[in-house]
Amino acid sequence: MENFTFVSPTKIIFGRGTEETVGGEVKKYSKKILFCYGGGSIKRSGLYDRIVKSLKENGIEFIELSGIKPNPRLSTVKVGIKICRENNISFVLAAGGGSVLDTAKAVAVGVPYSGDVWDFYLGKAEVKAALPVGAILTIPATGSEASNSSVITNEDGWFKKGINTDLIRPAFAIMNPELTFTLPPYQTACGAADIMAHVMERYFTNTQHVDLTDRLCEGTLKTIINNAPLALENPKNYDARAEMMWANTIAHNGVLGTGRETDWASHKIEHELSGIYDIAHGAGLSIIFPAWMKYVYKHNTKRFVQFAVRVWDVDLSFDSEEEIALEGIKRMTEFFKKMGLPVKLSEINIPDDRFEEMADKCTSSDTKLIGGFVKLKKSDIINIYKLAK
Amino acid sequence: MENFTFVSPTKIIFGRGTEETVGGEVKKYSKKILFCYGGGSIKRSGLYDRIVKSLKENGIEFIELSGIKPNPRLSTVKVGIKICRENNISFVLAAGGGSVLDTAKAVAVGVPYSGDVWDFYLGKAEVKAALPVGAILTIPATGSEASNSSVITNEDGWFKKGINTDLIRPAFAIMNPELTFTLPPYQTACGAADIMAHVMERYFTNTQHVDLTDRLCEGTLKTIINNAPLALENPKNYDARAEMMWANTIAHNGVLGTGRETDWASHKIEHELSGIYDIAHGAGLSIIFPAWMKYVYKHNTKRFVQFAVRVWDVDLSFDSEEEIALEGIKRMTEFFKKMGLPVKLSEINIPDDRFEEMADKCTSSDTKLIGGFVKLKKSDIINIYKLAK
Numbered sequence: 001m002e003n004f005t006f007v008s009p010t011k012i013i014f015g016r017g018t019e020e021t022v023g024g025e026v027k028k029y030s031k032k033i034l035f036c037y038g039g040g041s042i043k044r045s046g047l048y049d050r051i052v053k054s055l056k057e058n059g060i061e062f063i064e065l066s067g068i069k070p071n072p073r074l075s076t077v078k079v080g081i082k083i084c085r086e087n088n089i090s091f092v093l094a095a096g097g098g099s100v101l102d103t104a105k106a107v108a109v110g111v112p113y114s115g116d117v118w119d120f121y122l123g124k125a126e127v128k129a130a131l132p133v134g135a136i137l138t139i140p141a142t143g144s145e146a147s148n149s150s151v152i153t154n155e156d157g158w159f160k161k162g163i164n165t166d167l168i169r170p171a172f173a174i175m176n177p178e179l180t181f182t183l184p185p186y187q188t189a190c191g192a193a194d195i196m197a198h199v200m201e202r203y204f205t206n207t208q209h210v211d212l213t214d215r216l217c218e219g220t221l222k223t224i225i226n227n228a229p230l231a232l233e234n235p236k237n238y239d240a241r242a243e244m245m246w247a248n249t250i251a252h253n254g255v256l257g258t259g260r261e262t263d264w265a266s267h268k269i270e271h272e273l274s275g276i277y278d279i280a281h282g283a284g285l286s287i288i289f290p291a292w293m294k295y296v297y298k299h300n301t302k303r304f305v306q307f308a309v310r311v312w313d314v315d316l317s318f319d320s321e322e323e324i325a326l327e328g329i330k331r332m333t334e335f336f337k338k339m340g341l342p343v344k345l346s347e348i349n350i351p352d353d354r355f356e357e358m359a360d361k362c363t364s365s366d367t368k369l370i371g372g373f374v375k376l377k378k379s380d381i382i383n384i385y386k387l388a389k
Numbered sequence: 390m391e392n393f394t395f396v397s398p399t400k401i402i403f404g405r406g407t408e409e410t411v412g413g414e415v416k417k418y419s420k421k422i423l424f425c426y427g428g429g430s431i432k433r434s435g436l437y438d439r440i441v442k443s444l445k446e447n448g449i450e451f452i453e454l455s456g457i458k459p460n461p462r463l464s465t466v467k468v469g470i471k472i473c474r475e476n477n478i479s480f481v482l483a484a485g486g487g488s489v490l491d492t493a494k495a496v497a498v499g500v501p502y503s504g505d506v507w508d509f510y511l512g513k514a515e516v517k518a519a520l521p522v523g524a525i526l527t528i529p530a531t532g533s534e535a536s537n538s539s540v541i542t543n544e545d546g547w548f549k550k551g552i553n554t555d556l557i558r559p560a561f562a563i564m565n566p567e568l569t570f571t572l573p574p575y576q577t578a579c580g581a582a583d584i585m586a587h588v589m590e591r592y593f594t595n596t597q598h599v600d601l602t603d604r605l606c607e608g609t610l611k612t613i614i615n616n617a618p619l620a621l622e623n624p625k626n627y628d629a630r631a632e633m634m635w636a637n638t639i640a641h642n643g644v645l646g647t648g649r650e651t652d653w654a655s656h657k658i659e660h661e662l663s664g665i666y667d668i669a670h671g672a673g674l675s676i677i678f679p680a681w682m683k684y685v686y687k688h689n690t691k692r693f694v695q696f697a698v699r700v701w702d703v704d705l706s707f708d709s710e711e712e713i714a715l716e717g718i719k720r721m722t723e724f725f726k727k728m729g730l731p732v733k734l735s736e737i738n739i740p741d742d743r744f745e746e747m748a749d750k751c752t753s754s755d756t757k758l759i760g761g762f763v764k765l766k767k768s769d770i771i772n773i774y775k776l777a778k
Contacts, residue, residue: 001566001631003404008397014648015392177390209628212612212636219604226600239598242390246648247601255644259403259635 001209001259008253010146011172014246016238018176019050019136022093023058025172029132030091034084035062036104038069038096042138045182051095051136063087065107071274071281072099072106074118074154080107081117084131092133098142098151098194098281101135105150105168108133121152121161123365130167136174139183140245141191141282143198143252145173153275159361160275173249177241185232189339190282192228192244195251196221197285201264202257204296204303204373210260217256218310223247225311228339265371266292269381272358277350286341287348290333291388296374297325304328345388355385390648391596397642399535400561403635405627407565408439408525411482412447414561418521419480423473424451425493427458427485431527434571440484440525452476454496460663460670461488461495463507463543469496470506473520481522487531487540487583487670490524494539494557497522510541510550512754519556525563528572529634530580530671532587532641534562542664548750549664562638566630574621578728579671581617581633584640585610585721586674590653591646593685593692593762599649606645607699612636614700617728654760655681658770661747666739675730676737679722680777685763686714693717734777744774 013021026033035051042048055062065080083089084107094104108131110117119125135145144150148169151162183191203217223243230240250256269292270284297304301321308314308328318324333343342348359381362370369375376384402410415422424440431437444451454469472478473496483493497520499506508514524534533539537558540551572580592606612632619629639645658681659673686693690710697703697717707713722732731737748770751759758764765773 001404001628001635003407005400005402007400011394011396012647013394015390018392209632211615211632212609212639215608215612216605216639219608220601223601223604239390242648243598243600246390250601250605250644255639258401259631 002207002261004259006254006258007166008146008169008255010170010253012146012175012249013172014175016176016178018174019047019179020054022051022134022136022174023054023056023060025174026055026060026091026093026134027058029134029171030089031059032061032087032089033091033093034065034080034089034104034107036065036068036080036092036094036096036100036107038100039067041182042095045179047095047136047138047179062093063089065103068096068100068103070099071153071160071278072103074152077103077106077110077117077152080104081110084111090131092131093136094133095136095138097137097139098144101133101137101142101144101170102150102152104133104135105130105144106152107131108168109150109163109165118154120163121154127163127165127167130165132171133168134172134174135170137245138179139187139191140180140248141194143195143248145170145175146249146253148254149252151271158275160271162271175245175249177238177245180241180245181236183235185235185340187280188231188235189228189341190280191248192224192339193282193286193336193341195224195244195248197266197289198251199256200289201267202260202262203307204263205260206300206373207260213256213258213260214306220247220251220256221311225335232339261372263371263373265374265376268362268370269384272362273350276354276358279348279350283342283348286336286343287345287388288384290329290336290343291384293329293332294387295380295384297329299374301325345385352386352389355382358385390599391650393648395643395647396555397535397558397644399559399642401535401564401638402561403564405565405567407563408436408568409443411440411523411525411563412443412445412449414563415444415449415480415482415523416447418523418560419478420448421450421476421478422480422482423454423469423478423493423496425454425457425469425481425483425485425489425496427489428456430571431484434568436484436525436527436568451482452478454492457485457489457492459488460542460549460667461492463541466492466495466499466506466541469493470499473500479520481520482525483522484525484527486526486528487533490522490526490531490533490559491539491541493522493524494519494533495541496520497557498539498552498554507543509552510543516552516554516556519554521560522557523561523563524559526634527568528576528580529569529637530583532584532637534559534564535638535642537643538641540660547664549660551660564634564638566627566634569630569634570625572624574624574729576669577620577624578617578730579669580637581613581728582671582675582725582730584613584633584637586655586671586678587640588645589678590656591649591651592696593652594649595689595762596649602645602647602649603695609636609640609645610700614724621728650761652760652762654762654765657751657759658773661751662739665743665747668737668739672731672737675725675732676734676777677773679718679725679732680773682718682721683776684769684773686718688763690714734774741775741778744771747774
């Protein structure tokens with residue numbers, strides 16, 4: 001196990017009806033806030049009205065930043081920053097999925113910074129301060145409600161980049177699984193793939209002796225594998241929705257990565273896809289992860305055997321470790337398919353003519369290498385895109 | 390899953406050499422502190438000198454509260470409160486195991502309270518404020534370094550009582566597994582039993598559909614089952630010590646109990662034992678848990694089957710669910726024995742003449758019942774003591 005520092009201070013308020021507590025939570029921080037949300041879904045579901053009621057009851061003034069899109073845009077972030085500055089706003093509330101939450105976090109770091117907020121995403125500047133953020137989650141997928149991450153797309157060149165800092169961990173996260181009953185099947189499945197990806201990015205590591213976090217990862221994966229199909233079968237299955245929602249937080253609040261080197265190559269390889277083609281991040285991951293696994297498993301076949309046996313119940317009586325490892329990857333791929341997710345680029349009509357460009361963007365950092373488990377260079381990334389064709 | 394609120398804000402600083410950061414952490418809170426520790430072990434190991442060096446380098450003035458005993462005493466807590474008040478101290482640092490940490494927490498709630506600190510432990514008053522506490526852990530057992538609990542013994546009648554409040558979660562916890570290399574085998578084993586007990590108190594629940602936390606509990610138990618024997622075999626096995634130390638925090642920071650009714654009967658039944666006979670809490674638990682399980686398993690045999698199969702690898706081909714459940718309890722008992730722990734009261738010379746008195750104390754609350762999984766009355770508790778003879 002490696003040395004680590006870990007802090008996850010987000011107050012989790014979980015369960016039926018919890019959105020009604022939002023005003024009481026917000027007023028501990030501010031009486032004047034920016035209220036971020038996406039399209040009309042929170043209005044159709046009545047969530048918007050319940051939030052507004054609670055804010056008003058607690059005497060909280062708010063300005064809205066609405067229309068936040070999936071793969072959220074830098075231009076929207078800049079609008080939010082401007083509103084906050086002009087109105088002396090000191091708290092950002094987000095109601096929605098990862099895109100809304102990540103936008104709120106980007107606004108939160110942008111307001112106290114005199115330069116261009118994109119500097120942080122380019123690694124040109126370090127976050128030193130942020131407004132507090134509160135979250136009301138409606139889509140379990142990105143784990144943003146308690147994570148230290150925010151991912152934003154710059155339309156100028158379609159660069160999709162992320163930041164990580166404990167300063168953007170939300171002050172509170174309100175999580176009512178009922179709010180996810182209306183999620184369409186495809187979005188539910190994409191969310192499941194994203195949650196699983198957050199676990200797997202941590203699971204595939206070169207760090208030895210990480211028994212506890214290995215087992216916590218495996219338990220979280222099994223929970224999603226068992227419950228995502230139940231949620232797809234019956235979208236109003238509260239218990240299945242609750243398992244997915246809480247697993248979403250556990251998968252990405254950082255606890256599963258404590259003391260271990262993590263990977264994140266698949267996320268970066270996927271970000272180029274969803275950055276350019278505007279596909280759902282989870283669908284990109286269900287395509288990239290099987291390809292990445294097939295490309296790297298020989299680096300540590302035993303770890304893939306453990307994954308196959310403990311997560312996918314592969315019987316150890318297969319003839320070779322390699323067969324067991326491949327069977328694990330196969331079962332994961334089949335699981336994605338069964339959930340209605342694509343596992344090949346061709347299935348969502350992504351052609352093979354921009355692999356080089358995407359691999360270039362992917363390796364634009366100083367080191368030109370991505371990934372912790374296996375360090376990948378540009379040619380490796382092109383090979384992985386090819387395996388995913 | 391039940392509705393829940395969960396917050397675990399403790400900053401974890403984990404790994405080799407981390408105690409050297411203590412001064413830097415403390416000075417974020419105060420320049421004048423109470424420094425609590427137990428006997429001479431932190432002096433012999435050199436930890437005391439390293440802490441003092443770091444405090445001095447950061448210009449932190451400290452007054453010592455030393456000699457804190459296992460099953461820590463109310464009288465010591467009162468001395469600490471007096472020192473803090475007389476010296477205008479606003480931070481409590483604890484270096485040691487659960488007894489030292491729980492004493493520090495008790496001092497922290499006692500200082501700003503005008504009444505008798507024991508009021509909190511009797512449930513006569515509610516904690517409204519506490520000084521911040523920092524922890525340097527030397528014994529993985531009670532999970533106190535990130536928990537919301539403090540357990541204190543009142544020598545006047547030997548009452549052992551606990552409080553739970555998020556206000557006493559430490560601000561930071563410094564955890565260097567090397568500091569546990571010198572723990573004697575018996576204390577290592579007692580710690581393992583205590584950690585397992587914290588998980589099992591949460592695992593045995595009447596709440597349905599708690600897949601994720603079930604699996605996280607099972608993974609934490611398996612980690613201890615695999616690593617405690619390694620630590621006993623080679624006390625300087627860093628990896629095994631690290632797994633135990635981190636499992637200790639995960640077991641008791643509250644995450645494993647989220648969304649589920651928990652039990653705590655075994656803890657209360659044990660507290661009467663260690664309160665009166667001054668035995669190690671972990672040794673009391675290794676005696677009480679098997680007895681409690683045998684007494685209650687029929688309440689939900691299926692849950693004990695799951696425990697047997699997933700935690701103890703019992704093969705499902707046993708003839709009946711009851712056999713499988715009992716085999717799980719048997720394997721746990723054998724595991725305690727193998728670690729050198731007692732599993733019967735007679736093994737540590739505790740006679741059967743005070744069962745009634747202890748059961749009386751145990752049920753002295755208004756409701757006269759203890760436990761969440763099965764509500765136990767006085768006669769049940771006497772029966773459990775008898776099963777543990």
